[in-house]
Amino acid sequence: MQPALSATAPAIPTGLVRIIIVVTAISAAVMELIDVTIVNVALNEIAGALGATIEDVAWVVTSYAIANVIIIPMTGFLAEYFGRKKYYVASIILFTVASYFCASSTSLWQLVFWRFIQGMGGGALLSTSQGIIFDAFPPAKRGVASGIFGMGIILGPTLGPFLGGVIVDNYHWSYIFYVNVPIGILATILTLLYIAKKPGEGTRKSQIKIDYLGILLLSVGVGSLQYVLEKGQSDDWFESKTIVTLTLTAIGGLAGFIWRQLTTSHPVVNLRVLGKGTLGVTTIFSFVAGLGLFTSVFVYPVLVQRINGFTPTMTGLSLLWPTLVGIPLFPLIGKRLSSGASPLPFIIIGMCTFVVFGFYSGTLNGQANQWDFFWAQMMRVFAVTMLQLPLINQAVAGLPPQDFPSAIALNNMIRQLGGAFGIALANTFVTRDYAQHRYDLVSNLDPSNPLLTERLNLLGGAGQRAYKILDLTVDRQAYLLAYLDTFRLVGVFFLAIIPLVYFLRTKKKSAAEVALAAKAMSEAH
Structure with a gap:
């Protein structure tokens, strides 16, 4: 059995190689989606173990979602800048390492931090996996590819609570994160061996400009807004100076992000397409x-x-x-x-x-x-x-x-x-x-x-x-x-x-x- 074809020969894979590619990409995508919801059934146990309230432990869920919001619109740009295969492998590794540290966390905010890092790695897995699966099929069968990928999209978030429940009832809550480690290692190895580079992948790096300001404004705006939404009620909303400050920061960050994306020649998120x-x-x-x-x-x-x-x-x-x-x-x-x-x-x-x-x-x-x-x-x-x-x-x-x-x-x-x-x-x-x-x-x-x-x-x-x-x-x-x-x-x-x-x-x-x-x-x- 030979590895997938190189970037210079982008033939569509067949047989066992195609099956391995599809299973690898689906596993990575489902692993990311499972981690969106796997913690939901463990929130009570995590709160008790780390001495947190249910309201505060919700940050374990939302920090992951915030990281996804920030990284997902940049996935196409980063894949083009570094090359899709390199970016995909790096994202799987980051996700796997962060999963290990999530499981090892001894405080709520340590867990929240590593969940954010995990989300940064996981954000690339969904759309990139979809592209890899599409490329594994001829154009006439890409409807089937969409269906296969769609099954993973709906299976992941719902399979998460089941796996989380079995793990929490029989083991320690930390194993809901440890379980990602062997899967991530296997996915990394299979990606390196069987997923081919696209023609010209990563060769335009010197021609691509990075919109650092846009990335910063998006991160600040979304992060501040999420904190206001999460903590506004418990902090009595605008009676809190922190809530007032972060509300203004969210407005300024998001407004600045929109302005930046509409005026720069190299936007990280092309908002102009909203009008089309x-x-x-x-x-x-x-x-x-x-x-x-x-x-x-x-x-x-x-x-x-x-x-x-x-x-x-x-x-x-x-x-x-x-x-x-x-x-x-x-x-x-x-x-x-x-x-x-x-x-x-x-x-x-x-x-x-x-x-x-x-x-x-x-x-x-x-x-x-x-x-x-x-x-x-x-x-x-x-x-x-x-x-x-x-x-x-x-x-x-x-x-x-x-x-x-x-x-x-x-x-x-x-x-x-x-x-x-x-x-x-x-x-x-x-x-x-x-x-x-x-x-x-x-x-x-x-x-x-x-x-x-x-x-x-x-x-x-x-x-x-x-x-x-x-x-x-x-x-x-x-x-x-x-x-x-x-x-x-x-x-x-x-x-x-x-x-x-x-x-x-x-x-x-x-x-x-x-x-x-x-x-x-x-x-x-």
């Missing part, structure tokens, strides 16, 4: 899609473990089975889109399904079991399946092929930003909503009410122990109502943007345009 085709409107849908996916997968494990008494393994399984049912849809959608089908019907169905998911999930209660949640999770998986590939196709609708790389990178960044925003919003919303629900519940505890007296008697009389149990019951109910309201809030976001579908309409592509788009999208990665 339907990309500007599509990014709104991608933002909300990211918000819906990340928020629902973040809130659900906390809800069922805190309120419904699920173990981490039960939580992971309750997410896994619906995903396995929905996965076969991805290749079918990829094939339909490759044959020229409009992405609009898929997008509309996906948006409406997410609305139903949000409001249906908001009707469940603290006694619900795994099967009660099954249909809600099925709706979530179906909605994500309907949105993922069609939104990528819609992002480049009406654009010339030379703008595809910028459009795809920008769309991916916006989706990740929506996820980071959604997690921060969920934390803030749950904290406020919990306080309101608790106040309302306590206000209705009338000492003269015979039902309250009866409940206290069942708890052992009107003593301190009975009141403590009652207080915990009220607390649990208030959190339940807050989590259910969060699902409804997700549904409201999707409902609010459905009318914007009108602006996504484009003329039907010819067969030649479809083929050209498929080729350009593969090259964009």
Whole structure:
């Protein structure tokens, strides 16, 4: 068996070599996506082990998402500057090393730091893996390649909680990071041996200018905004000088970033493409899609473990089975889109399904079991399946092929930003909503009410122990109502943007345009 062909002979691989390339790229992409969600079922254990609150431990999730937001739009540029293969290998190594140090962390903020570094390495794995898989197939079969990659996209975030649950229930929480180390080492070796360089890869390094100022402004703007969203509630918002300062920093950083990208001749993110085709409107849908996916997968494990008494393994399984049912849809959608089908019907169905998911999930209660949640999770998986590939196709609708790389990178960044925003919003919303629900519940505890007296008697009389149990019951109910309201809030976001579908309409592509788009999208990665 010979390694993949060199950069001077970019023939499409076949047979066992193609299988190895696809498995390697899918493994790297899934490894990155798993780490977006694998910590969700371990948040309680991590908080207890490191002496942190649930609100603070959310930084373990969001620091990773922030790093993704920063690095994803620069992936195409960095791959061109260093060469795709070199950048890909370096990213896998960085991700693997950071995973080891995440597992070795002894404090919350040490873990948050290494999660950020891990996210910087992982940000390249998704889009670069997609490009590698596309290059492993002839143009006529790239719809199949899209479907294979799409299966990984939906499998990763949902497989994460299951693996995390099994590990946390049977081992130490640190093993959710240690498990990446052997996979990362194997992926590095296989990449070096079997993934070929593209023709001319890395030869234009001296001709490419790096927009250091743009990178700095993006990092400062996004980082400051995320801190404000995460800590604003607990720091009493604008009563805190830190929140005020970072709000102004976020506004200045993001405004400066936009100005820089529109005025420099070598932008790190080409924002000019937002005015072309339907990309500007599509990014709104991608933002909300990211918000819906990340928020629902973040809130659900906390809800069922805190309120419904699920173990981490039960939580992971309750997410896994619906995903396995929905996965076969991805290749079918990829094939339909490759044959020229409009992405609009898929997008509309996906948006409406997410609305139903949000409001249906908001009707469940603290006694619900795994099967009660099954249909809600099925709706979530179906909605994500309907949105993922069609939104990528819609992002480049009406654009010339030379703008595809910028459009795809920008769309991916916006989706990740929506996820980071959604997690921060969920934390803030749950904290406020919990306080309101608790106040309302306590206000209705009338000492003269015979039902309250009866409940206290069942708890052992009107003593301190009975009141403590009652207080915990009220607390649990208030959190339940807050989590259910969060699902409804997700549904409201999707409902609010459905009318914007009108602006996504484009003329039907010819067969030649479809083929050209498929080729350009593969090259964009």
